[in-house]
Amino acid sequence: MCNHDHPEVSETADKETREMLNRRKMIQALAAGGSVAVAGGLAGCATNAETGASQLLLIGENALSQAAAQSWAEAKQTQKLSTDPRYTTRLSNIGGRIARGARRDKQPWDYAVFESEQKNAFVLPGNRVGFYTGMMDFAGNDDQIAAIMGHEVGHVAGKHAAERVSTNMAGQLAVVGGTVLAGSQMTKRCNQYPDARQRNQCMRGANRNTQLLNQALGIGFMVGVTLPFSRKHESQSDLLGVRYMQRSGYKPYEAVKLWEKMAEGNQRKQPEFLSTHPDPARRARDLHNYISCQERMGSQGWGDNSLKAALRACKA
Secondary structure (H helix, E strand, O other), rough: OOOOOOOOOOOOOHHHHHHOHHHOOOOHHHHOOOOOOOOOOOOEEEOOOOOOOEEEEEOOOHHHHHHHHHHHHHHHOOOOOOOHHHHHHHHHHHHOOOOOHHOOOOOOOOEEEEEOOOOEEEEEEEEEEEEEEHHHHHHOOHHHHHHHHHHHHHHHHHHHHHHHHHHHHHHHHHHHHHHHHHHHHHHHHHOOOOOOOHHHHHHHHHHHHHHHHHHHHHHHHHHHHHHHHHHHHHHHHHHHHHHHHHHHOOOOOOOOHHHHHHOOOOOOOOOHHHHHOOHHHHHHHHHHHHHHHHHHHEEEEEEEEOOHHHHHHHHH
C-alpha cells in the first residue's frame, strides 16, 4: 500500500436516497466484485497532481464511471427532480464556473437538483453532481453554493473514489489473508490431539477465534484506515474547493461562513475518529487558516502548485 500523508454536509438522507446514492455501498460492491477490471496502467502508487499526495490506484476512472452510471440513472428516475430554473440554471452556471476554475471545463458534467429539504450534495464518478434544494436554500448566496460545488469537484480532482475503492480492495485482501493465515495456524495446533473428541472441540474453538479475529481485523481496518482516509478526502476537497472558488471569482471566505453555519446546527454525538467527515467547526477553522495563508502570501498565494506544497509553504 502507498505511503500517505496523514483527512458537513448533512447525510441524513431518506432510506431510498441512501440505497440509491450511498457511495460506500457502491465502493464495497466494486471492491468485492470480480467483474470490474483493474486498470493495469493505473495499478500501483501514483502522485496526484492536484493534492500532491501519494495514492494507491488499482482501478481506472472509466470503470468507476460505468459502475456509477446505473446509480445515477436510478436516482434521477426515483427521486423528484427540480425543473425550477431558480435552482437548475443557478446550479449549472455555478458548476460551469467552478469547472473552469478547476480547469476541467472541457470535460462533460451532469448536474441535477433533487427536491428535498436535505442539506446535502454529492458527486458520483463520471462528473455527476447532485444537489438537494434544501442545501441550495441553506446556502446564503452563490458563493456558498460555489463552496459546495468546489468541494465536490475537489473529490473528482483528488481521484478520491478510485483511491477509496483501491484502499478497500487492498484492505479486504489483507483482512482475508490475515484471517486465513491465523486460522490455519490455530487449526494445525488442533491436530496434535490424538483423541477425536478433543480434536473436534479444539477445531470448534479455532473456528470461533478465527471469526472473532476476522471481525477485529475488519473493525481495525475501518477505524484505522477507512475512516481517516474519508476525513482526509473531505479536508482535501474543502481546500481544493476554495482554490477553485478563488480562480472562478467567488469569495473564498464564504466557505468559512457556510461551515460555521453548519457547525451551529451540528448535532453530532459520536467522536470524530468514528466519523467519515471532520467536525464542521474544524472544517471552518482549517478553511479560514488556509485562505488567510494564501492571502498573506500575496502574489505567491493561490498558485498552481499542489495542495501539499501550498500547505507546506504555509508552515514555512
